Amino acid sequence: MLELVDVHSYYGNIEALKGISLSVKTGEVVTLIGSNGAGKTTTLRTIQGLLRPKQGRILFEGRDLGTISTEEIVRLGIAQSPEGRMIFPRMTVLENLEMGAFQRRDRPGIKSDLEHVFGLFPRLKERIAQKGGTLSGGEQQMLAIGRALMARPRLLLLDEPSMGLAPMLVSQIFSIIQEISAEGMTILLVEQNARMALTVADRGYVLQTGEIVLTGDAKALQVNETVRKAYLGEA
Amino acid sequence: MKQWQRIVLYVMVGYFILLLGPVAGLDLPRIVKDISQSPSLLITQLLVGLINGAIIAVIALGYTLVYGIIELINFAHGDLYMLGGFAALTVMGAFGVQDGAPFITSILPMLAALLVAAGFCAGLNVLTERYAYRPLRNAPRLAPLISAIGMSFIFQNLGLFWGGLRSFIPIMGNTAAAPKSFPDLLPRNDILEAIGIESKVDFTVKDLVVLVVAVVLMVALNLFVQRTPAGKAMRAVAQNRDAAKIVGINVDQIIVLTFLIGGALAGSAGLLVGLYNNTIVFTMGFTAGLRAFTAAVLGGIGNITGAMLGGVLIGLLSALSDQYLSSRWTDAWVFGVLVLILVFRPSGLLGENLQEKV
Ligand SMILES: Nc1ncnc2c1ncn2[C@@H]1O[C@H](COP(=O)(O)OP(=O)(O)OP(=O)(O)O)[C@@H](O)[C@H]1O
Ligand SMILES: [Mg+2]
Numbered sequence: 001m002l003e004l005v006d007v008h009s010y011y012g013n014i015e016a017l018k019g020i021s022l023s024v025k026t027g028e029v030v031t032l033i034g035s036n037g038a039g040k041t042t043t044l045r046t047i048q049g050l051l052r053p054k055q056g057r058i059l060f061e062g063r064d065l066g067t068i069s070t071e072e073i074v075r076l077g078i079a080q081s082p083e084g085r086m087i088f089p090r091m092t093v094l095e096n097l098e099m100g101a102f103q104r105r106d107r108p109g110i111k112s113d114l115e116h117v118f119g120l121f122p123r124l125k126e127r128i129a130q131k132g133g134t135l136s137g138g139e140q141q142m143l144a145i146g147r148a149l150m151a152r153p154r155l156l157l158l159d160e161p162s163m164g165l166a167p168m169l170v171s172q173i174f175s176i177i178q179e180i181s182a183e184g185m186t187i188l189l190v191e192q193n194a195r196m197a198l199t200v201a202d203r204g205y206v207l208q209t210g211e212i213v214l215t216g217d218a219k220a221l222q223v224n225e226t227v228r229k230a231y232l233g234e235a
Numbered sequence: 236m237k238q239w240q241r242i243v244l245y246v247m248v249g250y251f252i253l254l255l256g257p258v259a260g261l262d263l264p265r266i267v268k269d270i271s272q273s274p275s276l277l278i279t280q281l282l283v284g285l286i287n288g289a290i291i292a293v294i295a296l297g298y299t300l301v302y303g304i305i306e307l308i309n310f311a312h313g314d315l316y317m318l319g320g321f322a323a324l325t326v327m328g329a330f331g332v333q334d335g336a337p338f339i340t341s342i343l344p345m346l347a348a349l350l351v352a353a354g355f356c357a358g359l360n361v362l363t364e365r366y367a368y369r370p371l372r373n374a375p376r377l378a379p380l381i382s383a384i385g386m387s388f389i390f391q392n393l394g395l396f397w398g399g400l401r402s403f404i405p406i407m408g409n410t411a412a413a414p415k416s417f418p419d420l421l422p423r424n425d426i427l428e429a430i431g432i433e434s435k436v437d438f439t440v441k442d443l444v445v446l447v448v449a450v451v452l453m454v455a456l457n458l459f460v461q462r463t464p465a466g467k468a469m470r471a472v473a474q475n476r477d478a479a480k481i482v483g484i485n486v487d488q489i490i491v492l493t494f495l496i497g498g499a500l501a502g503s504a505g506l507l508v509g510l511y512n513n514t515i516v517f518t519m520g521f522t523a524g525l526r527a528f529t530a531a532v533l534g535g536i537g538n539i540t541g542a543m544l545g546g547v548l549i550g551l552l553s554a555l556s557d558q559y560l561s562s563r564w565t566d567a568w569v570f571g572v573l574v575l576i577l578v579f580r581p582s583g584l585l586g587e588n589l590q591e592k593v
Contacts, residue, residue, distance in 0.1 A: 048480075048481065050477065050480060050481075069485070070480045070481070070483070071480070071483040071484065071485045074481070074482065074483030075483060079481075079482075080481050082477065082478065082481055086475050086477055086478035086481065087475075087478065088470070088471055088474040088475055088478060089474055089475070090470070090474055091467075091470065091471070091474065095467070098467070099467065099471050099479075099482050100482055102464070102467075102468065102471075102482045102483050102484055103482075103483040147482065151482065151483065
């Protein structure tokens with residue numbers, strides 16, 4: 001479904017991605033793990049056209065995303081729950097969710113997706129009229145994921161959905177990710193919480209200073225020596 | 236601000252009000268006497284302030300919309316409004332309407348002037364964005380600000396030039412720089428008298444028309460921003476540009492739309508002020524711009540309701556100062572308010588600081 005071939009991205013002169021190749025197949029949950037500054041967010045931004053690769057190709061269902069605009073990429077079916085949540089602070093929960101469906105005009109579909117999101121996150125329904133900026137961190141995370149789902153994407157990009165959440169909430173978010181995946185969604189999950197990410201994912205890539213250093217089945221990565229030492233905090 | 240700095244500031248402000256206030260017309264016993272002698276004058280001034288305030292609010296919306304979207308204080312906006320006045324006057328000239336033309340026959344020229352002034356300013360504002368601001372979007376923030384000041388000068392000189400086209404546009408009168416008289420087309424019949432209220436206060440058809448048009452523009456803008464997809468996209472871009480991109484909003488298009496709407500409002504205000512004050516001059520954008528900017532800051536820059544509230548408050552303050560303080564010091568009072576707000580409440584009356592939580 002998604003394929004990155006030797007993608008290089010820059011911030012000014014800084015090469016943040018040094019030739020990344022990865023793929024995500026329909027229906028899969030693929031995780032991208034790595035420590036701070038590895039380039040995980042940069043990878044997602046590049047996929048969505050917020051940052052343009054200097055070199056390499058990004059193919060989504062055979063189409064090259066390298067030259068088309070972010071809003072077209074969204075239209076093609078890629079939605080993102082970004083790092084830092086980026087919800088609209090002065091819009092209500094409902095308005096935030098509606099913005100997620102900005103490009104859609106099928107009202108009945110939007111309505112049923114809204115119910116679907118409220119089913120996944122009952123907390124959001126309780127706070128439907130509250131301003132996004134006054135939500136707690138966990139609620140904002142739910143809202144960011146819900147907003148991405150409102151686009152009815154075919155590929156969902158999640159950037160550190162567990163960041164800054166209490167352990168209880170972390171496992172709740174991950175079980176919801178599993179639920180979404182079980183409904184058939186293809187997911188590219190960026191995480192620092194490698195342990196949780198590898199339990200929900202089918203496959204994983206390990207990113208280190210802009211390069212993919214390791215890849216394999218999630219099960220295999222879980223028992224991989226390097227991964228255990230560097231990312232699972234085991235001796 | 237530290238506690239002691241705050242105290243020093245309060246003392247300084249108090250000092251200025253006590254000592255300079257009387258010089259600038261703040262003489263409470265006299266003001267009380269004036270008001271008690273002629274309460275109707277106070278009401279008249281409040282009406283004048285309200286109407287001028289509504290016009291200021293329409294201009295202030297242009298500042299606040301643009302600031303909300305790209306955090307640029309568009310210094311050229313006041314001068315754009317001035318050009319709107321000239322565009323409207325030119326249309327009046329083309330229709331050949333004169334002072335005191337019958338109301339019925341002048342409706343068409345006035346509507347045409349509204350459309351032309353709004354359209355002209357909208358187009359000019361979009362071009363300005365495209366060529367003077369957009370290339371600087373990733374430059375340091377000072378760069379587009381300076382560019383805006385440059386555009387302000389260009390517009391003023393354009394206004395001066397336009398005023399000198401008297402051989403093509405006879406209505407432009409004598410010398411280029413001189414104030415131009417704008418046809419007085421709105422009837423001055425007193426509405427209060429017509430509905431049987433005896434009073435010394437005049438509230439004329441003219442007042443009503445100007446007020447209604449300004450209010451309609453503001454209500455329309457509010458509905459647009461709150462209800463339509465494009466309006467919601469404008470709010471989204473203002474609140475978080477990256478998030479707006481991620482949900483599939485074309486940010487460039489929304490920025491263009493914002494300049495289009497701000498320009499149309501400025502053009503409309505140019506016509507309104509011509510019809511209300513019956514005179515326009517190429518320098519009027521400067522003061523009006525500063526007042527409207529003050530209004531936008533007073534209400535909380537970036538906040539649409541705030542700009543409207545701020546506009547009305549500044550209009551009232553100006554009118555009351557003209558009458559009861561000292562008309563020579565009105566600008567000082569208005570900009571004194573600006574300074575006080577910037578110091579004590581930079582987020583303005585309605586500005587909220589809802590940050591995203593990390
Ligand atoms: N806007 C920017 N300008 C310059 N450099 C940047 C910018 N954003 C990121 N970088 C750099 O690019 C590199 C990769 O950053 P990125 O945000 O992709 O890391 P990450 O893997 O998402 O890290 P984290 O887990 O901390 O979110 C880092 O070295 C970072 O300093
Ligand atoms: Mg990141």
